[in-house]
Amino acid sequence: APIVVLASGTGTLLEAILDAADAEDYPASVVGVVADRPCRAIEVAQARGIPVAVVAPTSFSDRSRWDRALTEAVSDHRPALVVTAGFMRILGSVFLAAHGGRIVNSHPALLPAFPGAHGVREALDYGVKITGATVHLVDDGVDTGPILAQSPVPVEPDDDEQRLHERIKGVERALLPQVIGQIVTKGVVSDGRKAHIRE
Ligand code: GRF
Secondary structure (H helix, E strand, C coil), rough: CCEEEEEECCCCHHHHHHHHHHCCCCCCEEEEEEEECHHHHHHHHHCCCEEEEEECCHHHCHHHHHHHHHHHHHHHCCCCCCCCCCHHHHHHHEEEEEHCCCEEECCCCCCCCCCCCHHHHHHHHHHEEEEEEEEEEECCCCCCCEEEEEEEEECCCCCCHHHHHHHHHHHHHHHHHHHHHHHHHHEEEEEEEEEEEEE
């Protein structure tokens, strides 16, 4: 199944997906990587011969033009699934209309706790002893879509944000490729607020 990955950063989750997809029996392949800015994720994709596109909001006069351009860049690949892996933008209504229900995100906290761009730091500052990673369907909110999978990560007393985030990313690098594989082979059952991988 063709998947498109959206990224904005160092692309270590993208690398984990690409490494998983190298396996003969992995049921998905990355056919495109799209970012909102030049970033290492784009370089990782280029180095592996995967088509890339940078669709930067600053290149468009308003958000709805950016939304349409991003949607077209992704739709060109006709993906079965879109994966946001460290993508730091909120997807617009045109994008959600085109791909909604087939967009999966990985968040470095146990949603609904600590949504948003600073979930790792907020968990650390709150003093939780267990945080984790969440893979969820993307809806029109910020990290509010139906949860598909979660994995716990302990917080150590001397953690700082970077060390905790690295530990969480280690878990994401295992969880996200696994859930992607399950989605494209088994499908997702949604009922309102909830969803699960079909057994
Ligand atoms: C991941 O922790 C993801 O959950 C968060 O941003 C990070 C992306 O890391 N949204 P990378 O860019 O894939 O290294």
